Amino acid sequence: VQFVQSGGTLLEPGGSLDLSCAASGSGWLNGYEIGWYRQAPLQEREGVSCIGRGPDITYFADSVKGRFTISRDYNGNTVYLQMNNLKHEDTAVYFCAARNPVYDSICVLQYQYDYWGQGTQVTVSS
Numbered sequence: 001v002q003f004v005q006s007g008g009t010l011l012e013p014g015g016s017l018d019l020s021c022a023a024s025g026s027g028w029l030n031g032y033e034i035g036w037y038r039q040a041p042l043q044e045r046e047g048v049s050c051i052g053r054g055p056d057i058t059y060f061a062d063s064v065k066g067r068f069t070i071s072r073d074y075n076g077n078t079v080y081l082q083m084n085n086l087k088h089e090d091t092a093v094y095f096c097a098a099r100n101p102v103y104d105s106i107c108v109l110q111y112q113y114d115y116w117g118q119g120t121q122v123t124v125s126s
Helices: none
Strands: 002-005 017-023 034-040 046-051 059-060 068-073 077-083 092-099 119-125
Touching: 002 092, 017 034, 017 092, 017 119, 034 068, 046 068, 059 068, 059 077, 077 092
Parallel strands: none
Antiparallel strands: 002 017, 017 077, 034 046, 034 092, 046 059, 068 077, 092 119
16 A cells, blocks of 8 residues: 655644545455554654544544544545644654554554555644
């Protein structure tokens, strides 16, 4: 599976931004669990959110809970990370990743994801 990521930009604190992760070519995302990770300079990669095959199977890291949402467009074969009330500390390169679901009813950010997008830069700065 290969991805096309889009949406990264520079914006001010308090702003909102949607990131998208779409399969390229004949790829098919709908059967995979999709995770979003981010990595800030000089920091370890951090798991942000994930969504299972079903739209209600979601998970959010404490650092983004209540501010970020994740959703699927099954017709468009795309996953979105909607980010609200962005903070300086949200600045990072954001990656989407895919794998077969580990569990049926929950998604988790532990364990290895098999396929990774190229990353998109999000910078929150005043």
